[in-house]
Amino acid sequence: MKSISLNAQHITKHFGGVVALRDGSLNVNSGEVLALVGANGSGKSTLAKIITGVISRDSGEIIYNSEAVVFNNPLAAHLAGVTAVYQELSLVPSMTVAENIWLAQEPLTKIGQVDTRKTISETRKLLNLFEGTYQSTLRPNALIDSLPPDEKQIVEILKAISRNPDVLILDEATASLDSRQVECLFSLVMEWKNQNMALIFVSHRMDEIFRIADRAVVLRNGDSVGEVKIAESSEAEIVSLMVGHESGLGRTERATLKISDEIALEVKDLNTDVLASVNFSVKKGELVGIGGLRGQGQSNLLHSLFGNKRYEGQMTLFGETLTANHPRAAMKKGIALVPGDRATQGLLLIRSILENLHLPNWRAYGFPLKIRKAESDANKIAKTLNMVMESLEAPVSSLSGGTAQKVVIGKWLLRDPKLLLLDDPTKGVDVGTKAEFYNLLDRLCETGTTILLYSSDDQELIDLCPRVLVMQDGFIKADLSGDSLTKANLISTSMGAGLNAVNG
Amino acid sequence: MDNKFVLREWWSNFNRKNTYVLSLVIFLLTTAAYLILQPNAFEEGVLTRLLTSNFRTWLPVIMLAIGQTIVMLGGGLDLSSGALVSLGNVILAISITSNEEPLFNFMIILGVIAIGLIAGFFNGFLTAYMGLQPMITTFATSFVYSGLALLILPNPWGNIPREYTKMYRNTTWLGIPLALFIIAAILLTWQVIKNRKYGRFLFAVGGKPDAAYYTGIRVTRIRISTYMISGFLASLAAIIYTLLTGSGSATSGAEMTLTAITAAILGGTSMAGGSGSLFGSVLGVIILGTIKNLISLSKMDSWYRVLVNATVIIAALASPGIISLFRRKK
Numbered sequence: 049m050k051s052i053s054l055n056a057q058h059i060t061k062h063f064g065g066v067v068a069l070r071d072g073s074l075n076v077n078s079g080e081v082l083a084l085v086g087a088n089g090s091g092k093s094t095l096a097k098i099i100t101g102v103i104s105r106d107s108g109e110i111i112y113n114s115e116a117v118v119f120n121n122p123l124a125a126h127l128a129g130v131t132a133v134y135q136e137l138s139l140v141p142s143m144t145v146a147e148n149i150w151l152a153q154e155p156l157t158k159i160g161q162v163d164t165r166k167t168i169s170e171t172r173k174l175l176n177l178f179e180g181t182y183q184s185t186l187r188p189n190a191l192i193d194s195l196p197p198d199e200k201q202i203v204e205i206l207k208a209i210s211r212n213p214d215v216l217i218l219d220e221a222t223a224s225l226d227s228r229q230v231e232c233l234f235s236l237v238m239e240w241k242n243q244n245m246a247l248i249f250v251s252h253r254m255d256e257i258f259r260i261a262d263r264a265v266v267l268r269n270g271d272s273v274g275e276v277k278i279a280e281s282s283e284a285e286i287v288s289l290m291v292g293h294e295s296g297l298g299r300t301e302r303a304t305l306k307i308s309d310e311i312a313l314e315v316k317d318l319n320t321d322v323l324a325s326v327n328f329s330v331k332k333g334e335l336v337g338i339g340g341l342r343g344q345g346q347s348n349l350l351h352s353l354f355g356n357k358r359y360e361g362q363m364t365l366f367g368e369t370l371t372a373n374h375p376r377a378a379m380k381k382g383i384a385l386v387p388g389d390r391a392t393q394g395l396l397l398i399r400s401i402l403e404n405l406h407l408p409n410w411r412a413y414g415f416p417l418k419i420r421k422a423e424s425d426a427n428k429i430a431k432t433l434n435m436v437m438e439s440l441e442a443p444v445s446s447l448s449g450g451t452a453q454k455v456v457i458g459k460w461l462l463r464d465p466k467l468l469l470l471d472d473p474t475k476g477v478d479v480g481t482k483a484e485f486y487n488l489l490d491r492l493c494e495t496g497t498t499i500l501l502y503s504s505d506d507q508e509l510i511d512l513c514p515r516v517l518v519m520q521d522g523f524i525k526a527d528l529s530g531d532s533l534t535k536a537n538l539i540s541t542s543m544g545a546g547l548n549a550v551n552g
Numbered sequence: 553m554d555n556k557f558v559l560r561e562w563w564s565n566f567n568r569k570n571t572y573v574l575s576l577v578i579f580l581l582t583t584a585a586y587l588i589l590q591p592n593a594f595e596e597g598v599l600t601r602l603l604t605s606n607f608r609t610w611l612p613v614i615m616l617a618i619g620q621t622i623v624m625l626g627g628g629l630d631l632s633s634g635a636l637v638s639l640g641n642v643i644l645a646i647s648i649t650s651n652e653e654p655l656f657n658f659m660i661i662l663g664v665i666a667i668g669l670i671a672g673f674f675n676g677f678l679t680a681y682m683g684l685q686p687m688i689t690t691f692a693t694s695f696v697y698s699g700l701a702l703l704i705l706p707n708p709w710g711n712i713p714r715e716y717t718k719m720y721r722n723t724t725w726l727g728i729p730l731a732l733f734i735i736a737a738i739l740l741t742w743q744v745i746k747n748r749k750y751g752r753f754l755f756a757v758g759g760k761p762d763a764a765y766y767t768g769i770r771v772t773r774i775r776i777s778t779y780m781i782s783g784f785l786a787s788l789a790a791i792i793y794t795l796l797t798g799s800g801s802a803t804s805g806a807e808m809t810l811t812a813i814t815a816a817i818l819g820g821t822s823m824a825g826g827s828g829s830l831f832g833s834v835l836g837v838i839i840l841g842t843i844k845n846l847i848s849l850s851k852m853d854s855w856y857r858v859l860v861n862a863t864v865i866i867a868a869l870a871s872p873g874i875i876s877l878f879r880r881k882k
Contacts, residue, residue: 121765121768122765122768123769123770137762137766138766139763140759140760140826141759142759142826143755143759151752151756151767152767152769154752156749160748161744161748162747162749162752
């Protein structure tokens with residue numbers, strides 16, 4: 049068997065004046081899974097992209113199978129056997145699953161035509177790897193455009209693996225997969241590992257790292273700060289390497305805040321194209337989690353409350369009937385929504401932080417504009433949220449993922465919302481920012497803000513929310529709180545099976 | 553797997569691969585109207601004469617529309633192809649004056665084709681390699697090409713040998729004019745290219761350039777190649793146009809650019825890239841030409857003719873937006 053080793057040594061990379069990578073080093077060998085860990089902005093995706101030739105390095109060396117190599121573009125890396133699974137980056141939406149998987153490596157007939165029959169049968173074989181974890185709409189001839197995010201991610205993984213790589217980089221590959229698909233991927237990873245592949249696994253999810261990685265390289269602020277053997281390490285050790293000093297990651301004790309008896313939000317028989325007779329009520333100052341597998345109607349529920357989706361049913365906020373048919377109406381009632389996709393739904397990437405923060409609020413600053421007041425308010429919220437930025441005038445695109453998300457949250461906090469709707473706000477956010485974010489939610493609840501939080505991270509829901517509504521297929525399957533709120537119950541109810549919890 | 557689902561997938565794939573469905577319907581309607589309004593269309597020999605006279609006039613624009621479609625499939629736009637027709641047209645007009653030196657004439661034709669390829673490379677270099685905005689850049693280079701044409705031949709002139717023009721204008725085979733054979737040959741060639749790697753790469757580059765790059769496709773090369781194909785076809789259009797008119801003018805291709813783009817859009821090609829078909833673009837040119845004929849058959853004032861023509865072009869350009877507006881409402 050061929051033995052593979054990839055060794056990146058002292059890689060540096062600057063983007064303009066910003067140091068993305070100061071001293072990035074890692075090595076990975078065949079038959080091993082290396083986890084690449086670090087907070088957002090620590091340089092791990094930069095390092096991964098340099099290894100696959102997507103961006104060039106300033107200095108440093110990559111030794112691949114004891115030869116110094118330079119990959120000037122992804123093609124060179126592909127040819128050498130180094131491939132990455134990107135997050136929905138490398139699929140062409142207007143082409144089919146089969147066309148995408150075999151793109152640039154099409155099997156040809158004798159006269160040089162693309163062998164469509166072969167691509168389709170080979171695609172079927174690849175799809176079988178994930179058999180049973182996707183809907184029947186995922187077929188070789190389906191358009192990428194028509195697939196949900198998790199199935200796109202599956203295609204992305206299959207596309208990478210179809211190239212028979214020696215080194216495979218999985219960059220946040222599990223971020224949009226549900227738990228069954230993650231299980232399936234992990235068993236495949238184990239198989240590939242046994243077939244002597246070298247794998248680099250980039251993830252924010254500690255439990256996943258501990259499940260499949262053999263070693264972990266930790267990056268902090270562009271430096272490789274440590275390497276640990278997973279079997280001899282603990283979450284706390286890795287987190288302390290990431291953060292630089294000991295810090296508590298999860299909060300284990302649940303917030304036992306005094307919640308008033310006043311009912312803030314009441315939803316009766318809510319129906320949309322996705323939701324089916326949803327009923328629940330939330331008290332003032334309560335933090336209610338919404339859980340379940342991905343895409344079971346959670347986002348749809350939040351968007352309906354925000355007047356962004358057509359619905360039937362009755363919703364009341366503090367006794368007032370909501371007839372929100374437009375986000376503007378919902379905003380007037382004091383509802384705020386932090387959408388799931390911050391890049392397209394939450395931010396104007398090329399505009400300044402100040403503009404983004406005040407996007408929903410300019411009306412409050414009158415005409416002519418009280419710009420000084422706007423700036424001081426923006427600075428105040430930036431301080432509260434502990435935002436790392438050059439100035440208010442910097443474009444949002446220059447911020448790291450965590451800070452960008454703070455801008456999205458900040459713009460709604462400036463309005464002092466009564467009801468805050470959060471659509472998976474910590475997706476792709478680093479651990480440090482998450483901790484800050486959890487504290488922020490606590491403070492908001494104390495001041496009487498009612499919060500509905502959808503999260504795809506089960507642990508987060510359990511750590512954070514005293515009460516969780518579990519959704520499946522547009523129904524609320526369970527209303528977990530107190531003793532019934534355990535991870536086992538959360539997972540079993542979200543899978544729609546074996547409910548040993550109390551019914552809501 | 554239920555049948556309804558398979559049917560739906562088939563239909564959505566059919567629509568994606570055959571973006572010309574709408575234009576096919578419009579083509580049938582306009583052609584039917586034309587044949588009804590045209591007196592004695594079905595008498596013997598008339599149909600062949602109509603086909604010959606119409607298609608020999610449309611062929612240069614069809615060439616441009618095909619080139620434009622390939623550039624648009626790759627996510628670009630070429631506003632300079634009409635100016636290239638002018639340039640090629642005047643070079644041919646001043647150089648080819650007799651049929652006694654076929655080799656010399658042949659060299660001139662090769663020279664015109666080379667100029668088209670070089671100009672196309674220049675367009676591609678500026679837009680794909682330097683990263684300049686295609687619409688502005690090719691609009692600017694169009695002034696370079698048409699300026700050169702004006703420099704070479706300030707006043708319309710030309711003396712193309714009769715033997716050459718006759719051959720193009722009047723050759724038919726089994727009642728089918730030469731122009732139709734040329735169109736068929738191009739479409740067949742495309743059908744072959746489309747199912748080769750190049751075709752897949754082209755659609756990928758137009759559909760999502762980043763994805764194509766991450767997959768290991770040389771995006772810049774593919775883009776430059778589309779502009780070169782457009783330049784090549786513009787040169788062929790210039791040759792054909794010169795054979796059609798027998799003379800040269802520095803403004804001969806000026807109006808063709810917009811017609812070609814309109815035809816491509818009417819034929820279902822997306823301005824955003826990655827979706828469309830050459831067959832649709834050919835239909836687009838035929839539709840626009842037939843509508844022009846209908847207008848002249850209806851004996852309108854010339855002022856109204858321009859107005860109706862302009863309205864048709866605006867409607868065609870707006871049609872993708874209107875269709876997606878309806879889809880969104882659903």
